[in-house]
Amino acid sequence: MLFAVSMTFIDQTIVSIAAPSIIGELGLSSSGMQWVVNAYLLSLAAFFALGGRLADVLGHRRVMLAGTVVFVVSSAICGAVPSGGGAQAWLVIFRAVQGFGAALMFPAALAVVVEVFPVERRGRALALFFGVSGGLTALGPILGGWLTSWTWRAIFWVNVPVAVIAIVLTLMARIRNHPRPERIDWTGAALAAAGMGLSVLGLQQASSWGWDSPLTWLCIVGGLLILALLVVVELRTEHPLITMRIFADRAFSVDNAVLFFAMMSFVPVFFFASVYAQVALDYSPNQAGLYLLMFFAGFGPASQIGGRILDRRGARPAMIQGTLVGAIGFALWAAHITDLSLGDQWVYIVISGAGIGLLLTPASTDAVNRAIGRSYGEVTGITQTLRNYSASVSLAVLGTILLHTLTDRVEETLTQHGVPAGEAHSSAVRISQSITGHGGGSGTPAGVDSTVLQQIRMDFAEANQPVLYGMAAALVVAFLCARLHPGTRVTAADEAPAGPAAGKAADAADGGGATGGPVP
Structure with missing residues (x-):
């Protein structure tokens, strides 16, 4: 399952790194490239709920395999896009199909992991799942930069061998398929x-x-x-499609509220930190990926700790500790973001990652554990939909704050260097959009005097302060939500079976196929 979902995490960041090369070869506009990036994320958000429900009705293994095939075939087709007038439409369409495949694959893959581990061991299992898959997001810029130096098409083709491994391992694991004969x-x-x-x-x-x-x-x-x-x-x-009465479970609602506000910090940090490293610190895309790895130096170990706390004490302690540590970490990171040195920041970046790592697994696992009638796919679809929506809200709001703050600071810098007021404003808008532009690539503006450029780097660092403080504020709200969790735990005795009909259907579906039982 890790091999399968790794593709979806890497693809969230890898395409943006190759954007300048794609624009140059295919002749796309920056706005057209933005649609190529957004089409994947838009489709992913739109179909997560359906993907989760299909996984429960048709069987987690079957939908996971189907989603993997859809994802990798559309990915390969994206890499084979011909040059010419139809290149943009080609990429946008098949990136959307790729997002649909990911929306099928991810809830089903997570449901498989949940189903094969007993409830008292799920914390550790999903800590590994989220820790490794989350860490792979940081590899996107590094892998993207390396592959693009060969050909940008390789960023899509690299998914093919990974998908083959995922499919072979899934078949070797002999995971049972448990369909449920219900209407869609x-x-x-x-x-x-x-x-x-x-x-x-x-x-x-x-x-x-x-x-x-x-x-x-x-x-x-x-x-x-x-x-x-x-x-x-x-x-x-x-x-x-979504059983609304599950939100009557206070713990489930609190879990999702914590995830919603926490993801306002977790998902956007990849974009903001990557651009900050390239602009303010003058790092290459590969070095920016290493800058992000500081975040995962805290995230990875903390996710394992969070999983163990969940198994022993429940989700509430880990969520409270994680949101508090994360809020402190992001606030300290914001305070030192103008120290243009990784050496002055890495401690606070690690603390920020540790906070997110502590809370992510407990909140996600506790929510899935509370599925009604073992509808793990449906609940995973709900949590992932909320997480993606939260990220979209955060990127839009914080991105606007960054753009306006940077424009004001750059305009002030240009005015101080003798640029007339009207020209300073238009130049500041152009420079700011060049730096923060989505899809069309980001980086330091060309054709700017070195002295002014150094000040613009500081302007960008200062513009990132309210962004990081905003992330800290979101985690403070998540902390207040976490305190409302009743502290109850789901045990093996609490989990209701999916029903006799589901069991009979599963046996019939397996026939002479997957005869092995769940992994102990």
């Missing part, structure tokens, strides 16, 4: 995809369209209204 709520699936897709689209495009654009708010508000309609429909549906 296609109405709910359509509403979920439309609501999530439309609102995330508005958040993604807010920086391009502007927060004062009616189109931005039409997408965001329209998407939220559709999601509100989804809740009404699901409450009246016999076999809903």
Whole structure:
């Protein structure tokens, strides 16, 4: 399962590194490249809920394999894009298909891990799962930079051998498939995809369209209204896509609230820290990846500790400790972000990563453990949907704060160096957009005097301070949510079986195939 999901994590960051090469060879515009990056994330957010439900109905192993095949085939097709006028449409379409494959694969893969480990050992198992898969996100920039030096197409083709290994290992593991003969709520699936897709689209495009654009708010508000309609429909549906009564479980709701606010810090930190390292510290993309590894130096070990705390004491202590440590770490990191040296910052980066590592596994695992009737795929789909939506909100809001703060500071710098006021403002906007531009690549602006450039690097470091303080504030809210957790634990006796029908269907589906039982 780790081999399978590693592709989805790496793909979140690897494409942005190759963006300049893709733009140069295929002749795409920066906005067109942004759509190539966003299409994957948009599709991922839109179809997570459906992917989780399909995993429960058709069987976790079957949907995981199907999602892997869809993901890797579309990835290979992306790498084979022909030059010409249709290149952008080709990439956008198959990146969206790739996101759909990931939305099938990830909930099913996580559900497999949950299903084969007993509840008292899931903390340690999922700590390894989230620790390794999360750490792979930092490899995206490093791997992307190395592969792009050969050909940018390799960033898509590298998924093929990884997928082959994942499929072979899955078949060798002889994991049982446990389908459940229930209806698929296609109405709910359509509403979920439309609501999530439309609102995330508005958040993604807010920086391009502007927060004062009616189109931005039409997408965001329209998407939220559709999601509100989804809740009404699901409450009246016999076999809903999302079983709304699970939110009546206070612990489940708190787990998801903690994840929602914590992910405002965890997911965006890859983008902001990577660009900061390249602009303020003048690192190469590969060196920026190493800068991110400082975060995972704390995240990896702490995730193992968080998993063990979950197994022994429940999720509440780990979530409280993790949110508190993370908030302190991000606040200290923000205070020292203007020290343009990794040596002055690495301790606070490690503390920040440790805080996220402590809380991620307990919150995610405790939420999945509370699935009704072992609907692990459905619950995983819910938690991943909330995590992705949270990341979209955070990237949009914090990205806007970064852009406006940087523009103001660069304008002040240019004015101090004798640039006329009107020209200083337009130049500051252009420079700021060049540095923080999504999809079209990021980096220090060309054609700027070295003295001014050094000050712009400091301006960018200072502009990142409110971003990191915002991440710390989000973790403070997560801390307050964590304190509301009742502290109850799920035991093996609490887990209700999926039902006799599911068991019979599973036996029939396995036939002479997967005869091995769950991994002890």
